[in-house]
Structures are given as C-alpha cells and as structure tokens.
Amino acid sequence: MPTDPVGRFLTALDPEHREAVRSRPREEQEHLAAAWERELESDTELDSLDELSPPAAEAEAARRVLRNEPG
Template sequence: MPIDTVERFLAALDPHHREHVQGLPREEQEKFAAAWEKELWQDTDLDTLSELSPAAAESEAATRVARKLME
C-alpha cells in the first residue's frame, strides 16, 4: 500500500517539527505536505543532495517548509 504525501512529509521531519505538525488538522497537514513536494520539485540545490542521499534531501526540504509555515 503506498504511503500518502502527508505520511512521507511527517517521516521526513525532525521529531520536534513532526510533533507540532501532527497536532494540526488534516487540512493543514496536507498544506504542509504540498508545500514540501513543491520545495523538493523546485529547489535545484536539493537535486544535488538527493543524488547523494534522497532521505537527506527530503528531510532538508521538510525542515525548510516547517520553518516557513510555522512562523
């Protein structure tokens, strides 16, 4: 069974941000996950990192999104 985007986003987050996002309504979690996918797609610096470590690129993008949207 495929993992949905919200679950992938939550898995990529560090524990502190994950706890915060998990406490949000599902619609907000989906907003964060969509922004995360956009960050992964658009940031060319993450392309290089993803070639070395896909998990690290996903984590970096998740942290960036969480910081932006939690401000």
C-alpha cells in the same frame, strides 16, 4: 514507508516537529505536505543532495517548509 504525501512529509521531519505537525488539523498537514513536495520539485540544490541522500534532501525540504511557514 508511507506512500501518501502527508505520511512522507511527517517521516522527513525530526521527531519534535513531527509530533507538532501531527497535532494540527489534517487540512493543515496536507497544505504543508503539498508545500514540501513543491520544494522538492523546484529547488535545484536539493536535486544534488537527493543524488547523495534522498532522506537528507527530504529532511532539508521539510525544514525549509516549516521555517518559511507564515505565523
């Protein structure tokens, strides 16, 4: 299991989005991973989901980050 933020973020993504994010420059990947970590820390709904299934909470946060990404 990856321990760096980008690796953890990529793991939380579904395979299609994972490949799309991997094709981006490293700087963009780091930006998305930082947004993902902020989402995990700040959203109280994810806290409840995290208690039941940490991978599900991480995946939901990853989906939200990509959905809210400008562009």
